[in-house]
Amino acid sequence: MSLLTHLLACLFGMGSWVSINGLFVELPLIVPHIPEGWYLPAYLSVIIQMANIGPLVVTLMHRFRPGALNETAVIYVIVSLGAVATFLLGFFWKETVVVAGAPHSVALLVLTFFLAAVDCTSSVTFLPFTMRLRxxxxxxxxxxxxxxxxxxxxxxxxxxxxxxxxxxxxxxLNHTVNSSSTFDLQAQYQQANFSAEVFFFFLSAMMLVCLVAFLLLNYHPAVAREHPNGEYANGVKEKSHRNRKWVEEKPMIDSCRPTNQKRRSSFGTGTYSWLQVFYIFVILAWVNALSNAVLPSVQSYSCMPYGNNAYHLSATMAAVSNPLACFIAMFLPIRSLLLMGALTVVGSGIGAYIMGMAVLSPCPLLVNDTSGGAIIVLAWIIFILTLSYVKVIIGVILRDEGHSALVWCGAVVQIGSLLGAVTMFPVVSVYSYFSSGDPCNTKCP
Structure with missing residues (x-):
């Protein structure tokens, strides 16, 4: 295997959700300067779900007109669009326009829609592109x-x-000079080391790195030698170099399955029955709903009662756990459907604990004990670690079932995330079911 190809594949994957992830981590620095304030996350949730029109179009094209969509061109367009949109955010994120008599951050919201369209569409284009590699x-x-x-x-x-x-x-307590006083702790956000504009320019540079990596994955000679079975384009295998006639790619045959074994379904290689395929996709939708929408929407409620350090540590370590799970899967690619279900149950159980702590906020279990903060951080680590491993294993399984299976993999990822976001939006943003305490003054029995 080529170390260069590994590096390029990693840099290419980094461009998938870097812009939206970056926008969300920058929210504490953005919201004090815009009229939407802390209602902005609710706006962003709606905008991101509207942007699912991108993967919907791509999936329908693959379903009803296979081979007609130029997958490579789509990736070039969306990555370039992401680089331009994040660059423009650096200049216009503060700009407001009066709409219906009130100021709104129209530029920020519109550019966010383009970023969301880029990232959502990457789920159904980046993954199928990896069919060209080993x-x-x-x-x-x-x-x-x-x-x-x-x-x-x-x-x-x-x-x-x-x-x-x-x-x-x-x-x-009174306005007299010698009156008694009350002593309170006031939360004060420290000034950032560099501005939001610089951060957005950094995100734009990351999208450009992704674009360069994609170019090299397409044209570098060392990468061409890593193609499993000849040349690929548009996710379909090239039959003839001379006349450039394309035919729909056939799934790779599983070497562990005898050639004379009866196909169990018409899905991919026929290795899995339709019941097993349904099982795989239900788990894929479930783990993405939990890890991409349901639990992240209540992360601050579950962690902030234990202190600001617990919140930042859980967010950082959870972000570390995702690539760590992928690294583990590189050396332990266990494809057992039973293990997949067991890990999903474990991750869901830990997710239930996290959700319980968010419901009990601002006074969750062990809130006045150091062990409470340690447990919630550990819970977030194991939650992301287990479900990320499940997602990678499902991707490996569906990769062997062919290009169309990976397209549906990306579509189900978006469907699961959509259902999770739609479920949590009214609970968190409309009905305000969760309560967040003051990080400095919360008093619990």
Whole structure:
């Protein structure tokens, strides 16, 4: 295997969700300067779900007009669009326009829609593109996808985003000079080490790195030698170099299955029955709903009662856990459907604990004990680690079932994330079911 191809596959995967992940970690620095304030995350959730029109179009094209969509051209367009949109955010994220008599951050919201369309569409284009490489590079791609969340989080950590310092504030009970006073701790956000504009330019540079990596994956001679079975284009195998006639790619035959074994279904190689295929896709939708939408929407509620350090540590370590799970899967690619289900149950159980702590906020279990913060951080680590491993294993399984299976893999990822977001949006943003305590003054029995 080529180290260069591994590096390029990783850098290519990093461009999948780096822009939206980066935007969310920058929220504490953005919201004080825009009229939407902390309602912005609710706006962003709606915009991201609207952007699912991108993967919907791509999936329908693959379903009803296979081979007609130029997959390579789509990737070039969306990665370039992501680079331009993040670059423009650096100039216009503060700009407001009066709409219906009230100021709104129209430029920020519109550019976010384009970023969301880029990232959502990457789920149904980047994954199928990996069919052009050997199966080992799919795990490397997933490592890069995990780094798309970790890298912006680390840069934001260096920037000092959301770092709270509790300072004493003394307020007299009466307006007389000698009156008694009450002593409270007031939360004060520290000034960032560099501006949001610089951060957005960094995200734009990351999208350009992704674009360069994609170019090299297509044209570098060392990468061409890594193609499993000749040349590929548009996710279909080239039958003839002379007349450029394309035919729909056939799935790779599983070497462990005898050639005379009866096909169990018409899906991919026929290795899995339709019931097993349904099982795989249900788990894929479930783990993405939990890890991409349901639990992230309540992360602050589950962690902030234990202190600002617990919140930042859980967010950072969870971001580290994603690529770590992919790295483990590179050496232990266990494809057992039973193990997949068991890990999903374990991850879901830990997710239930995290959700329980969010429901109990601002006074969850062990809130006044150091062990409470340690447990919630550990819970987030194991939650992301187990479910990320499940996602990689499902990707490896579906990769062997052919290009169309990976397209549906990306579509189900988006469907699961959509269902999770739609479920949590009214609970968190409309009905305000969860309560967040003051990081400096919350008093619990």
């Amino acid at each position: 199966p080992q590079y799919l795990t490397t791609y997933y490592i890069g996808e995990g780094l798309s969340g970790l890298l912006p989080a680390l840069v934001a950590l260096i920037q000092g985003v959301g770092v709270v310092q509790c300072i004493n504030s003394t307020q007299p």
